[in-house]
Amino acid sequence: MKLEPMSLFWLALTVAAYLFSRWLYGRTGRYLLSPLVLVPALLLAVAIPLHTAYAEYARNTHWLIGVLGPVTVAFAVPIWQQRAMLARHWPALLLGMLAGSLASISSSWGLAHLLALDESVSLSLVPRSITTPFAMPLAHDLGGVPELTAVFVMFTGVLGAVFGGLLLRVLPLRTSLARGALFGVGAHGAGVSRAHEVGGEEGSVAGLVMVLTGLLNLFAAPLLACLL
Amino acid sequence: MKATVSNALPRLLAELCALFVLYFVGGQLVAWLGWPIPAGVMGMALLLMLFAVGALKPGTLQRGAGWLMAQMLLFFIPALMSLLDYGSLMRSEGWRILLVIALSTLVVMVVTALTVELVCRWSLRHEA
Numbered sequence: 110m111k112l113e114p115m116s117l118f119w120l121a122l123t124v125a126a127y128l129f130s131r132w133l134y135g136r137t138g139r140y141l142l143s144p145l146v147l148v149p150a151l152l153l154a155v156a157i158p159l160h161t162a163y164a165e166y167a168r169n170t171h172w173l174i175g176v177l178g179p180v181t182v183a184f185a186v187p188i189w190q191q192r193a194m195l196a197r198h199w200p201a202l203l204l205g206m207l208a209g210s211l212a213s214i215s216s217s218w219g220l221a222h223l224l225a226l227d228e229s230v231s232l233s234l235v236p237r238s239i240t241t242p243f244a245m246p247l248a249h250d251l252g253g254v255p256e257l258t259a260v261f262v263m264f265t266g267v268l269g270a271v272f273g274g275l276l277l278r279v280l281p282l283r284t285s286l287a288r289g290a291l292f293g294v295g296a297h298g299a300g301v302s303r304a305h306e307v308g309g310e311e312g313s314v315a316g317l318v319m320v321l322t323g324l325l326n327l328f329a330a331p332l333l334a335c336l337l
Numbered sequence: 338m339k340a341t342v343s344n345a346l347p348r349l350l351a352e353l354c355a356l357f358v359l360y361f362v363g364g365q366l367v368a369w370l371g372w373p374i375p376a377g378v379m380g381m382a383l384l385l386m387l388f389a390v391g392a393l394k395p396g397t398l399q400r401g402a403g404w405l406m407a408q409m410l411l412f413f414i415p416a417l418m419s420l421l422d423y424g425s426l427m428r429s430e431g432w433r434i435l436l437v438i439a440l441s442t443l444v445v446m447v448v449t450a451l452t453v454e455l456v457c458r459w460s461l462r463h464e465a
Contacts, residue, residue: 123411123414123415124411127410127411127414144410144411145410148410148414149414149417149418149420152414152418153418153420153421156418156421157421157424161421162421162422163418163419163420163421163422166415166418166421167415167418167419170414170415170418171415173411173412173414173415174412174413174415174416176405176412177377177409177412177413178360178364178375178376178377178380179353179356179357179359179360179377179380179405180377180405180406180409180412181360181375181377181378181380181381182356182359182360182363182377182380182381182383182384182402183356183381183398183401183402183403183405183406184381184402184406185381185382185384185385185388185402186384186395186398186399186402186403187402187406188381188385189385189388189395190395198457200456200460201452201453201456201457201460202453204452204453204456205449205450205452205453205456206449208448208449208452209445209446209448209449209452211448212441212444212445212448212449213441213444213445216440216441216444216445217437217438217441220436220437220440220441221437224433224436224437225433226430226433226434226437227426227430230426230430230434234434234437234438234441237438237441238441238442238445240409241409241412241413241416242375242377242409243375245413245416246375250373254419255416256416256419257419257423259413259416259417259419260416260417260419260420260423261434261438262413263413263417264434264435264438265438265442268438268439268442269442269446272439272442272443272446273446276443276446276447276450280447280450280451280454281454282450282454283454283458284453284454284457284458286453286454286457287450287451287453287454287457288450290449290450290453291446291449291450291453292446294445294446294449295442295445295446295449296442296446298409298410324378327374327375327378328374331373
C-alpha cells in the first residue's frame, strides 16, 4: 500500500485537535471550547482553505466512525448498572421516551417540510435527537445521509446542552427523573454530560434514557420508513 | 495511584479487546440470522445476557466501556467533516436547518420532561 502523507496528516490532526480541545476544556470549562464545538471548527479552519474534499479527509479517518459499533456494545454497562432504577420507574421513563421521540420525529419532519428543506435533508434530520451510534444507522435505514445526520446530531447536542440549562429554570420539575430525561432524550451525549453537572442522579437517568431512546428509535425504523 | 498505572493500561486494552470481540461476534450473528439490526446492538444484547446469567460482572468491563463512551466524540468527528461537501447546502439551507433543530430540540425537551414529571407525580399520589 502506498503511503499517503496528506491523509495520515488528517488522522493525526483530528486526534491532536481532539486531545488539545479536551485538555483546554478541562482547564477553562468554557462551553465554546468544548471538543464538540472546537474540534470541528479547528479542522474546518484548516481543511477549507486547503480545498480538501470530504473523501480525501475520510480516507484514513473513516475507520474512527467504525468504533461507534463497539461503543454501542459498551452501552450495555450503564443499562445493566441502572436496571434497578429502570425496574422502579420504567412507566415514567418509557412514556417520557415515547412522547419525546414522537415529538422529535414529528417536529423535525414537520418543520423541515414547513421550511421546504430538501427531502434527503429532512430525512437526515429525523434521527437528530438520538446518540450518534444509533442515529447514523437509523438515517441509513430511513434513506437519509448518515454523515449529514451526524452533523445535525452535533448541532442538537450544542444547542440542547444550552437550552436544557435554561429550561430547568423555567419548567416546574421537582423530580430528578424528569430533569435527567430532559437532557437524555433531548440532547444525547452532550446532554448527559450537562446533566451530570446538575446532579449525579440526573446524570445517571440521562445516560440510561439516552441509550434506551436510541434503541427505541432504531427498532421503530421499519415503521418510520413506511410512514415518512 | 502511580503503582496502578503500570497495569491499568494492559487492563484497559484487554477490556477494549473484549468489547471489540463482542461487536465482531454480534456482527457475525446478525449476518447469520439475517436480522436487520446493527452489529453493535446485537453485541450489546449479548453483553447484557452475559451479565444476566452472571458469566460477567459489569465491573469487569467498566473501565473499557467508560473509556469508549467518554471518547465517543472522537469517533464521530470524521462524520462531521462531511460538512466539507455540504458548503453550498449550508449556505442555502443552513439557517433553516438550524431553526428546525433549535425549535425541535426545545419541543422534545419540554414534552419529555413534562411527561416524566406528570407520570412521577401521578404515581406518587397513587402510592400514597
